[in-house]
Amino acid sequence: MTADPAVVSEQVACVPLTHLAVGERGRLWASNLAGHERRVLEAMGLVGESEIRIIKGGEPCIVQVNSTRLALAGTVASQILVMPLGKSA
Amino acid sequence: MTRLCDQTAVSNGDRATPARLTRIALLGNPNTGKTTLFNRLCGIRARTANFPGSTVDARVGRCVRNGFRFDAIDLPGTYSLHLDLPESRLCRRLIEGRIEWLAAPDGVVVVVDATNLFRNLLFVAEVLRTGRHAVVALNMVDLAERLGLQVDIERLSRSLGCPVVPICARSGEGVDELLEAMAAPGGDGGGVRYPQDTESAVHWANELVATCVGGERAATDTLTERLDAIFTHPVAGLGVFVATMTALFLVIFSLADVPMRLIDVMFANLGQWLGGVVPSGALGDLLVNGVVAGVAGTVVFLPQICLLFFLISLLEDTGYLARAAFVMERLLRRFGLPGQAFVPLLSAHACAIPAIMSARLIPDFRDRVATILVAPLMSCSARLPVYVLLIGLLFVDNPLAAGLAFTACYALGAGAAVGTAFILRRTILKGRARPMVIELPSYKRPSVRTALLTTLDRARLFIRKAGTVIMAICIILWWLSAYPRTDPPAEALSLRAEARQLEAAEPAHAGELRLEAGVLESRHALAESAIGRAGRFVEPIFKPLGYDWQLSIGLLTSFAAREVFVSTMAVIFAAAEDTNDPTVLHRIRVARRSDGGPVFSRATAASLLVFYVLAMQCLPTLPVTKRETGSWWWAVLQFSYMFALAYGAAFLTYQALRLAGVS
Numbered sequence: 131m132t133a134d135p136a137v138v139s140e141q142v143a144c145v146p147l148t149h150l151a152v153g154e155r156g157r158l159w160a161s162n163l164a165g166h167e168r169r170v171l172e173a174m175g176l177v178g179e180s181e182i183r184i185i186k187g188g189e190p191c192i193v194q195v196n197s198t199r200l201a202l203a204g205t206v207a208s209q210i211l212v213m214p215l216g217k218s219a
Numbered sequence: 220m221t222r223l224c225d226q227t228a229v230s231n232g233d234r235a236t237p238a239r240l241t242r243i244a245l246l247g248n249p250n251t252g253k254t255t256l257f258n259r260l261c262g263i264r265a266r267t268a269n270f271p272g273s274t275v276d277a278r279v280g281r282c283v284r285n286g287f288r289f290d291a292i293d294l295p296g297t298y299s300l301h302l303d304l305p306e307s308r309l310c311r312r313l314i315e316g317r318i319e320w321l322a323a324p325d326g327v328v329v330v331v332d333a334t335n336l337f338r339n340l341l342f343v344a345e346v347l348r349t350g351r352h353a354v355v356a357l358n359m360v361d362l363a364e365r366l367g368l369q370v371d372i373e374r375l376s377r378s379l380g381c382p383v384v385p386i387c388a389r390s391g392e393g394v395d396e397l398l399e400a401m402a403a404p405g406g407d408g409g410g411v412r413y414p415q416d417t418e419s420a421v422h423w424a425n426e427l428v429a430t431c432v433g434g435e436r437a438a439t440d441t442l443t444e445r446l447d448a449i450f451t452h453p454v455a456g457l458g459v460f461v462a463t464m465t466a467l468f469l470v471i472f473s474l475a476d477v478p479m480r481l482i483d484v485m486f487a488n489l490g491q492w493l494g495g496v497v498p499s500g501a502l503g504d505l506l507v508n509g510v511v512a513g514v515a516g517t518v519v520f521l522p523q524i525c526l527l528f529f530l531i532s533l534l535e536d537t538g539y540l541a542r543a544a545f546v547m548e549r550l551l552r553r554f555g556l557p558g559q560a561f562v563p564l565l566s567a568h569a570c571a572i573p574a575i576m577s578a579r580l581i582p583d584f585r586d587r588v589a590t591i592l593v594a595p596l597m598s599c600s601a602r603l604p605v606y607v608l609l610i611g612l613l614f615v616d617n618p619l620a621a622g623l624a625f626t627a628c629y630a631l632g633a634g635a636a637v638g639t640a641f642i643l644r645r646t647i648l649k650g651r652a653r654p655m656v657i658e659l660p661s662y663k664r665p666s667v668r669t670a671l672l673t674t675l676d677r678a679r680l681f682i683r684k685a686g687t688v689i690m691a692i693c694i695i696l697w698w699l700s701a702y703p704r705t706d707p708p709a710e711a712l713s714l715r716a717e718a719r720q721l722e723a724a725e726p727a728h729a730g731e732l733r734l735e736a737g738v739l740e741s742r743h744a745l746a747e748s749a750i751g752r753a754g755r756f757v758e759p760i761f762k763p764l765g766y767d768w769q770l771s772i773g774l775l776t777s778f779a780a781r782e783v784f785v786s787t788m789a790v791i792f793a794a795a796e797d798t799n800d801p802t803v804l805h806r807i808r809v810a811r812r813s814d815g816g817p818v819f820s821r822a823t824a825a826s827l828l829v830f831y832v833l834a835m836q837c838l839p840t841l842p843v844t845k846r847e848t849g850s851w852w853w854a855v856l857q858f859s860y861m862f863a864l865a866y867g868a869a870f871l872t873y874q875a876l877r878l879a880g881v882s
Contacts, residue, residue: 166302169301170656173299174656177417178418178422186447190545190549192447192659196337198658199443199447200659201544201657202656203548
């Protein structure tokens, strides 16, 4: 089966959340987290194609997802892959 | 264990509350104002209920309002009913009716934050899927409107297939309408099909937000942005944290001082009055020295505990505590502790019991147990009298050295706590630390009403749990130190005889002689009591630390409460209660062992100081540890490792000082 070229190009463009700079936004693409952490983040609103904005970089970092502000350990943030959307307006 | 009221039909005054609605549960995500609504409904008619086998608790209360009368249960906030977390399990078990001693609620109020509808709807879907009669309380609608959002309530209600009532829990607006909606017969859900998995729930919630929420939310919350820039800054954030905590403890220690003194005086007067009313003998002695002294020993810390919980509740309500946890995460994580551990660790400087109780803020079990196990190593206020006595013996007329010794005691305790946590997380509490994932809630004005009700609840819990235990222990200790009764020593009898002869001619001197006789009698009674004999029996164990049988008695009597060491020393060496009295200190300083050597050599005093910094010597803490960890194993481990640590460190201190020629 041949992979969808659009998906492949998106996958290539994806970066871990920790790679985004402060003020930069990204669209949730995938999460390499398993089990408990994944379910907690989903329940906290980090689902679907949520838009994530970096409020504070480093370890731990602060991100804004819709109306929720989350503090994430570096080990969690580095497992979240996002499609960069550039700086917020 | 607290049980909700039985399931009888309720009298409803002038309003027709369906007889079936006798019990409702409040559910919701954290920080949605659920507890504020509960407090609005139940006020002081509420208390904390413990759930067997669970380390989380819920508050239960009775709502009597506007003709309605029912029981309400405020469940802990959770993001989902299906997480592997105690609060999630408790909510799930309760609404599924799987708690044996508690019937499932007749109705559920899902409290929802109107400013964060999408995420809250994911949770609403989970609750509605259970088929329980539910009403959605759309809280903070006023705030949502200020942010430029308008929620179409009717449409949302139709789409959810259940009543949606806009409320403002803080002001009470909409609460009566919420009760009306709860009392109305539940519908059939209007044929609404609820999403069955995460993906469809996301799609469903997105669609609901798109169709039911109008207006454009202001892009950023500038106040939150500005405050977060300071409070979570690596340097400024730490500065704010240190300043906040310093202010917190300054307020606690300064404001608690007067009520603590008042309580002290009140119990002293009560003891005196009882001593006069009850005939002298075993009963009087038990009441005055056992019961009253035991209760006083606990209740005296109540002002500190109340202030601690009141201020922490206010801070938590503002949203600041989550930022403080963020700042501390980096520092504490190196030692295997989570950022949230700072509240229990700092609170432990006042008293380990409320500190252990406040460890519930920590979501992960291993993190919580590690924090609970090390919290009593922080120097609590009950250690202060012991520090004052021993440092006073060590550094006479040298305030600078005494001050440094005080600091060293606090540093030794804190260092031992983080060091032990480091070892625990790499041994018996081994396992990947649950990484930080916390919500930073919006900043808001704290509710004094909520803080007062929380304080009242915690104070009740403290008195009930610790008060009864410490009183029982004090009675046992009193009994052990008072029995078996022995005849007064011959020396005391002759002094009393001499006093009787001098009564008329020299009443002042006769009084002194009687006092001296009393001292001798007290010493003799203690030495011959069960605990005195035990002191001699255990002397060989403590000899390597430099302690003779008299100090061993001190260690045994202070086994339940460390501050008892000071009064025991006063009884043994001076029989005076006031340790500020220079003569008492002098007598303790010059006290001799049976072999003629000083009881308190410098090496012995230093060794005792190290022992008291590190040893548990506080039995009431153990039942609290058992309660919060769910097992006696952790309580026994806590006591054992702290004793071993204290013994080892005191041994090293004593032997090293002796080798260095310090006597």
